[in-house]
Amino acid sequence: MMSFWEAFLPKILEGWVLTVEILVPAIPLGVILAITLALARVYGNKPISLLAAGIVGLIRGLPLIVTLFIIFFALPKLAIYFSPYWTAVLGFILCTGAYQSEYVRGAIESIDVGQSLAAQALGMSKLKEVVHIILPQALRRALPGISNEIIYLILYSSLASYVGVQEIFAIARSENSLRFRPIEIFLTAGLIYASMATVATTGFKIIENKLRIPGLEVAR
Numbered sequence: 001m002m003s004f005w006e007a008f009l010p011k012i013l014e015g016w017v018l019t020v021e022i023l024v025p026a027i028p029l030g031v032i033l034a035i036t037l038a039l040a041r042v043y044g045n046k047p048i049s050l051l052a053a054g055i056v057g058l059i060r061g062l063p064l065i066v067t068l069f070i071i072f073f074a075l076p077k078l079a080i081y082f083s084p085y086w087t088a089v090l091g092f093i094l095c096t097g098a099y100q101s102e103y104v105r106g107a108i109e110s111i112d113v114g115q116s117l118a119a120q121a122l123g124m125s126k127l128k129e130v131v132h133i134i135l136p137q138a139l140r141r142a143l144p145g146i147s148n149e150i151i152y153l154i155l156y157s158s159l160a161s162y163v164g165v166q167e168i169f170a171i172a173r174s175e176n177s178l179r180f181r182p183i184e185i186f187l188t189a190g191l192i193y194a195s196m197a198t199v200a201t202t203g204f205k206i207i208e209n210k211l212r213i214p215g216l217e218v219a220r
Helices: 004-043 046-060 064-078 084-110 113-121 126-163 168-179 182-211
Strands: none
Touching: 004 046, 004 084, 004 126, 004 168, 004 182, 046 084, 064 084, 064 126, 084 126, 113 126, 126 168, 126 182, 168 182
16 A cells, blocks of 8 residues: 555646646746737837737736636637636736736836937837847846746646646645645645745846846945
């Protein structure tokens, strides 16, 4: 007869793998959505800017669990169906993209207008100006906020369990209902989430250090 840990650890590992499989597409696509929404708000014409602002306001105004329920339970009424996995991926992309877009938009608007004027004086098109001058600086400034939202997303991924995704938290709840070992089960799940967040924090810190511009650090 298998011990508790021999039976539990392989299952929680499967949940961790599925969590990673959700986050791997959700994180980069969320960043891309954030940049797209931010650029639309700053550089789009009035209808596009208002549309982007409306999307951001709507998604930020909904709890993530409500967004997931709308995708999974409400959209089928309109003949739009998503599996539990893709419900989680889409919901996470929308949520993190909307929040990150505010950091990117603020960073874009913080770039000195003189740099834009200098680019125009050099004959750069607006597209080249944004891609080669404005956006790289804005993303560097927005990186702390973006990394914060991604770490939040790692922790909020537990909400995917409510639409049937058998990720870490879903496995933990299921195993606890069968074995009633809450200390061991939920402590293990918590340590896994904490480890993932720590790895992400360390990775973003390394990226921030590599992107730091000498002479522009804040005095401490």
